[in-house]
Amino acid sequence: GAGVSQSPSNKVTEKGKDVELRCDPISGHTALYWYRQRLGQGLEFLIYFQGNSAPDKSGLPSDRFSAERTGESVSTLTIQRTQQEDSAVYLCASSIGVANTEAFFGQGTRLTVV
């Protein structure tokens, strides 16, 4: 596609349920990022994939969070046993994987845990 696509755009879930968020990066982009943005706050880094290298998971806030990416394609971010504090916009971005290139962002998934 022309840009980074994220689905769903909105998700309301009950506390304790698992959710899966999807990101389709721009074709050919080897780097993929997930960020979390709580209401009124900045971007919190979650995880970074670069090609076939081991992902940088240093930003995942707890073991309830995990992410996968197969090759240079779609990524899924999974949150298990959701809590109210998980409510946020989850942003995905991709880039061609070189440090001096920009990242392109999707529109985000707004997650609300009730």
Place this chain on the structure above:
Amino acid sequence: AQSVTQPDIHITVSEGASLELRCNYSYGATPYLFWYVQSPGQGLQLLLKYFSGDTLVQGIKGFEAEFKRSQSSFNLRKPSVHWSDAAEYFCACSSGSARQLTFGSGTQLTVLP
């Protein structure tokens, strides 16, 4: 560890006034620097970027930024703000060794009529 600081959480300016948003970075290597804008309900859009060369870079929408290595800063400027510039602005950086993009906490810009 790399870090980006945006010291101003919220800035208010009048339409037509000049604007400067501050950004400081902490990096061991030569940084690559970016400014993004996030309008309400929108994704992040790149305004401009600095890699090397001329330390004053021009971006879209009339924005510019100046890289000052001695001050570890990359401040964003605009000579005359428009009401449509009201948004949140994020500074970010990466480096050759740490390709991960690190963001500042953002500066919310309000434009008064």
